[in-house]
Amino acid sequence: MTEQGTLFGVGVGPGDPKLMTIKAGEVIRDADVLAYPVNGSGESHARSIAAPIIEASASELPIHLPMKVEREPAQNAYDNAATGIRHHLDEGRDVAYLCVGDPLFYGSFMYIAARLGSTQPIEVVPGITSLSACAALTRTPLAGRNDILSVVPATLDETALAAALGRADTAAIIKVGRHFEKVRRLLHVLGMAGRAVVVENGTADGERITPLEDIHQDTQPYFSTILLRREEVK
Template sequence: MTGTLYGVGLGPGAPDLLTLRAARLVERARVVAYPTLAGAPSFARSIVADLLPGGIPEIVIDLPMRAGDRAPAQAAYDAGADRIAQELAAGRDVVCLCEGDPFLYGSFMYLHARLAPRFPVEIVPGITSVTAAAASAAQPLAARNEVFTVLPAPLPEERLAEEIDASDALAILKLGRHMPKIRALLEARGLTAKATYVERATLGEERICPLADAPDSAPYFSMILVLKGADPWL
């Protein structure tokens, strides 16, 4: 008998946006695992800090962030998966804490690839930052036959331009230092007035404003929602 690995989506950040299934698994956890970025405190753990049982083992997967070099992060996932595998092989379930949804830009997918061939795995979906931002901004994402596209801002400018032109509605994630590039692309297409900036959706520091009023420097937990507005219900 081996333990089961649970990839648990925790939602966008507000603790009361956890699903009931996620909350139950966290409250009953025997072992938890979660990523950190370059030694910083874990945002995922902070979401469920009040639910975690005291004294249980915590597997911290520290991910070095090096632009263009994935090898250090992959090595960290290898090491984290080995530690999780030891717990699973001993018959203990492991709850892996995942911001947002485990399979939408989630770090859990890298652990899943390493462990699913050997151990039972269950995925608990979470509210995504995209849907949370749309709800906070009271802005529909797409209607009827509109094409909705999720774009990571670090993509090359040419690829971003192609996707923006081809889509009816967009969520542009991972803004950070790419904010000026995204702003310029949208402005060149006359889309600034149709774009909404959302920062830290559902958290106490949440900020929502038209793109024209958004800062030039954006945090990682921010996005731009664009709805071109072809549907007549608008």
């Protein structure tokens, strides 16, 4: 019987290839198969970040995942992805699954790992999150001393968003996209708009950092994160 391969969830960081870790580089170079999610246009953000260290001879396994909000198509896609990866692992090949940011912070890897973890060896190589990258770009302290930091998806409804934002010393609002107007309105109501900064495409092409109050209706930022701090650090 062939020894099982290992599935590595590898964080490739937020966009700048230099924000990959030494360990991520080693695992990517040593893996027998490189898997990564691709969107409907066949593009893979994760692969593009790791591209400088992917060798021409690498064996690649693109994983087609829908960006849909609906659960069922996603569940089917994860099932199919797990089946495809399991085939390589059963043949004794190590598979590195490339993840934008960190594999366990809002990504697809956790759903694939949930399908394979009971039968296959799995290792996770953590990555720099978009949160750390946005904080670094804007020099916004995420948390200090006894601060509570909350990470809140903009996809929540206004009541849930207001409850989560009301208590945090620092908050990061992620997945802003088409929810931008709702979030902006809410931050004005909560009196927090003046301390909010919007980061678009952090560490990637098209990077832009703008105070929330300087953004107008006709320049809505997509692929953005909003960082908020209640008080200045001293």
